[in-house]
Amino acid sequence: MNNGIDLPDYLAGIMVLALHAYALFGGADFGGGVWDLMASGPRRNAQRELVADAIGPIWEANHVWLILVVVMCFTCFPAAFAAYAIALHIPISLMLVGVVLRGSAFTFRTYDSRRDDVQRRWGLVFSVASLVTPILLGVTLGAALSGAVAAAQTAPDAWGRFVAPWIGPFPWAIGGFVLALFAYLAAVYLTIEAPDEALREDFRRRALVAALAVFALGGVALLMARADAPFLWHGLVETQRAILVHAMAAASAVVAAWALWRRYYEVARLAAVLEVSSIVWGWAWVQWPFFVPPDRTIDDLASPRATLRLVAIGLSVGFCVLVPSFWVLFRIFKRNPRPFGDAEGA
Amino acid sequence: MSDLLAARAQMATSLAFHILFAVVGIAMPVLMVVAEWRWRRTGDAIYLELAKRWSKGTAILFAVGAVSGTVLSFELGLLWPAFMEYAGAIIGMPFSLEGFAFFTEAIFLGIYLYGWTRISPAAHLAAGVLVALSGVASGVFVVIANAWMNAPVGFELVNGRPVNIDPLRAMMTPAALPQTVHMTLAAFSATGMGVAGIHAWLLRREPDAPFHQRALRVALLVGIPATLLQPIVGHWSGQHVAEYQPAKLAAMEAHFETSRMAPLRIGGWPNPDTRSVAASLDIPGGLSFLAFNDPSAEVTGLDRIPREDWPNVRVVHVAFQVMVALGSAMALVALWAAWAMRRGSLVERRRLLTVLGLLAPAGFIAIEAGWVVTEVGRQPWIVQGLVRTADAVTPVPGLIVPFVTFTLLYVLLGIAVTWLLYRQIIRTGPRGEFYGTREFRTMQRPAA
Numbered sequence A: 001m002n003n004g005i006d007l008p009d010y011l012a013g014i015m016v017l018a019l020h021a022y023a024l025f026g027g028a029d030f031g032g033g034v035w036d037l038m039a040s041g042p043r044r045n046a047q048r049e050l051v052a053d054a055i056g057p058i059w060e061a062n063h064v065w066l067i068l069v070v071v072m073c074f075t076c077f078p079a080a081f082a083a084y085a086i087a088l089h090i091p092i093s094l095m096l097v098g099v100v101l102r103g104s105a106f107t108f109r110t111y112d113s114r115r116d117d118v119q120r121r122w123g124l125v126f127s128v129a130s131l132v133t134p135i136l137l138g139v140t141l142g143a144a145l146s147g148a149v150a151a152a153q154t155a156p157d158a159w160g161r162f163v164a165p166w167i168g169p170f171p172w173a174i175g176g177f178v179l180a181l182f183a184y185l186a187a188v189y190l191t192i193e194a195p196d197e198a199l200r201e202d203f204r205r206r207a208l209v210a211a212l213a214v215f216a217l218g219g220v221a222l223l224m225a226r227a228d229a230p231f232l233w234h235g236l237v238e239t240q241r242a243i244l245v246h247a248m249a250a251a252s253a254v255v256a257a258w259a260l261w262r263r264y265y266e267v268a269r270l271a272a273v274l275e276v277s278s279i280v281w282g283w284a285w286v287q288w289p290f291f292v293p294p295d296r297t298i299d300d301l302a303s304p305r306a307t308l309r310l311v312a313i314g315l316s317v318g319f320c321v322l323v324p325s326f327w328v329l330f331r332i333f334k335r336n337p338r339p340f341g342d343a344e345g346a
Numbered sequence B: 001m002s003d004l005l006a007a008r009a010q011m012a013t014s015l016a017f018h019i020l021f022a023v024v025g026i027a028m029p030v031l032m033v034v035a036e037w038r039w040r041r042t043g044d045a046i047y048l049e050l051a052k053r054w055s056k057g058t059a060i061l062f063a064v065g066a067v068s069g070t071v072l073s074f075e076l077g078l079l080w081p082a083f084m085e086y087a088g089a090i091i092g093m094p095f096s097l098e099g100f101a102f103f104t105e106a107i108f109l110g111i112y113l114y115g116w117t118r119i120s121p122a123a124h125l126a127a128g129v130l131v132a133l134s135g136v137a138s139g140v141f142v143v144i145a146n147a148w149m150n151a152p153v154g155f156e157l158v159n160g161r162p163v164n165i166d167p168l169r170a171m172m173t174p175a176a177l178p179q180t181v182h183m184t185l186a187a188f189s190a191t192g193m194g195v196a197g198i199h200a201w202l203l204r205r206e207p208d209a210p211f212h213q214r215a216l217r218v219a220l221l222v223g224i225p226a227t228l229l230q231p232i233v234g235h236w237s238g239q240h241v242a243e244y245q246p247a248k249l250a251a252m253e254a255h256f257e258t259s260r261m262a263p264l265r266i267g268g269w270p271n272p273d274t275r276s277v278a279a280s281l282d283i284p285g286g287l288s289f290l291a292f293n294d295p296s297a298e299v300t301g302l303d304r305i306p307r308e309d310w311p312n313v314r315v316v317h318v319a320f321q322v323m324v325a326l327g328s329a330m331a332l333v334a335l336w337a338a339w340a341m342r343r344g345s346l347v348e349r350r351r352l353l354t355v356l357g358l359l360a361p362a363g364f365i366a367i368e369a370g371w372v373v374t375e376v377g378r379q380p381w382i383v384q385g386l387v388r389t390a391d392a393v394t395p396v397p398g399l400i401v402p403f404v405t406f407t408l409l410y411v412l413l414g415i416a417v418t419w420l421l422y423r424q425i426i427r428t429g430p431r432g433e434f435y436g437t438r439e440f441r442t443m444q445r446p447a448a
């Protein structure tokens, strides 16, 4: 086993980075949909409007992070892509139905008649899809990192090859964990984007509840890993890397909860982002150097050098365009009031 | 239905659905930008209304394009894992570049749609231009990947596996240039003539509506040049097919026997068992001339291709006839409209308006037909001459279930989109709800 860090590892690292960005941005868009579904109390319409305003201009761009993960996977690690696509065909297909319904129903609601019944109908499709899709994404990821995909390749029957990898409790625990994490991120972001105190309080309470759910479901997933994902369990419990990962995640979780409690919203957002970052990178670090655990490494599965080198160049150029573009997007919609018009009477 | 057939049907349904929205996503930004630019130049508020109305429609169609495209990127693996394992390292590059084009397209479309009152007018127009450029780039990159499947290069085969991979060389496959040009023009042609057709039809009812008059002009401005170039580029594309995919060309033309002075067959119903064509109009030497610029050139017929390697001759031939017939009709009507525009009598010619209206869907049908020619004509190969489609399909059983599920999903989405566009955009009439709002009045003063 080669333990040096090399071109394939960097490209795998960029895939983790893209997944990380998807969790932080796209994940929060899904979380927003969850809070649309759970809107309640006297301000339920205002809550829905806040969610719609927050995700309207950016969800399509945020969504492309997932596409980047997919195209990088089939370009740089084609054999891994094929193995995942075969063993996880069913949950991925179901997730895609959710992706289609979430995006189109959200857009239809934005542009369809303002009548309440019409809005509610599209809103229901949008928000239920926002709830189900992250679960299925989590199931897919959970199955991928449990080591079951590699085992499925040699399973004797159809059940073992196409169903067993994802049907167990561990992938579904990860599904619940991902859902809680996305909802938590969204609620934390919305405390900052809320236009008034009352709405801010609504989302502060939601963020605190979601923080508890993240903690609880994370614990459940970890305990289940012992039986269902021994590779991950070993990495998360029995190595030195693990201590650092847990410490980072736990510390930022505690800071985020404290800051929410004391209403230091900017601090809470920073800590929540750190928390998600340490989970994503901690998982990647624990799994490295394996791409399809428990035994197929990044080096084993990588495409030839010529391809990797070209993709690395393409990514460098691409990111030079992408980073300023995203900066402009978020600057326009996440900061400015409307300096060039008074559509809202400002 | 066998699993292979279900997988092919699912891929075909997903692509046929996606391409409609992709094409609109490529061309509509150009129409919006032209309208917005006219408004800034002339201060004519109707152009602003036009840009706004069109961008509303584009927002709806773009979202459906984005989600159906996401499905496709997964489906490459879900349905054809062995193909991706074989080809991912070779043609992943254009897909990766396409990913970045999607990013810039989605980012600047967000800015364009939601940013009317948040950024300066010049920045807003610039965002529109960037959307248009990235839209063209996304289409070009994905068609390059498809062109490689038709004319694979950029690697060597050792024991049936590709080695010495050169992804840049693979992107320069000879099929890439004609296919990307033909596809990009197809987007502008279909969308331009489609939008023109809708407004022409509405003008028949309200001949004085300045809104539809301006809309028709902007749409024709984009649609006519592309439509006139399309037959020429299509012919060029056909010459490449003749060189690199003789079986596909033979199927397109229902050309069963290798011959010199090969006839051009117009229409007709081929019978692959008797190797004959019923009811076609034959122009002697026409095919030899079109394919190789020489009426006495020899054109390979299906007799030189093993029977089990024939594509479905009926489907390919008929699809090709449909594309060429619609393309020729559109080009004639485009000439007519260009002439009427020069004479300044465009909106008075009711017959022209009727014909434009009737041809509104023609470009989209031609696009579907063109893809059937390309894809069905390549069968039984998924990578021409190298990998058979049957060997690339996933081992997952019961593929009829996802096929039916996604087909139903797309049928429902198609109905919802059509209904929404009709109710919220087309039927709101030339004086939409936007007129008279405060936002509209402030925007009527173009920035200096």
Ligand code: HDD
Pocket: B143, B150, B175, B178, B179, B180, B182, B183, B184, B185, B186, B187, B189, B190, B230, B231, B232, B233, B234, B235, B237, B238, B239, B241, B323, B324, B325, B326, B327, B328, B330, B363, B364, B366, B367, B368, B369, B370, B371, B372, B373, B374, B377
């Ligand atoms: C507005 C749409 C449209 C119109 C009017 C035409 N085409 Fe087309 N054609 C397409 C839209 C299209 C397409 C959808 O864009 C295809 C499918 C794959 C591709 O690259 O372009 C295509 C493919 C395609 C191919 C197959 C290329 C290949 O397999 O590599 C040929 C030979 C032609 N076309 C030829 C023509 C001719 C001779 C036309 C003359 C009138 C014509 N097309 C009009």
Ligand code: HEM
Pocket: A060, A063, A064, A067, B018, B019, B021, B022, B023, B024, B025, B026, B061, B062, B063, B064, B065, B066, B067, B068, B069, B070, B071, B072, B073, B074, B076, B102, B103, B105, B106, B135, B136, B138, B139, B140, B142, B143, B183
């Ligand atoms: C196997 C084939 C294809 C795959 C895997 C694919 C993939 C995708 C994906 C992932 C998106 C979403 C991007 C986003 O979220 O913004 C998308 C959108 C798009 N695709 Fe495709 N695509 C395919 C075929 C095509 C073809 C043949 C064309 C064109 C000519 C095309 C042109 C576009 C365009 C312009 C968009 C932008 C979104 C829109 O306008 O609706 N695609 N595609």
Ligand code: HEM
Pocket: B008, B009, B011, B012, B015, B016, B018, B019, B080, B083, B142, B143, B145, B146, B368, B371, B372, B375, B376, B377, B378, B379, B381, B382, B389
């Ligand atoms: C977007 C417009 C496109 C349409 C409408 C289209 C249409 C089709 C059709 C009709 C089939 C089925 C062929 C058959 O059953 O004989 C098919 C198959 C397929 N297409 Fe295309 N196609 C498009 C573009 C592309 C592109 C850009 C790619 C990829 C790079 C692609 C990759 C495939 C693959 C992998 C299959 C399955 C294997 C095969 O039948 O060859 N297609 N498509």
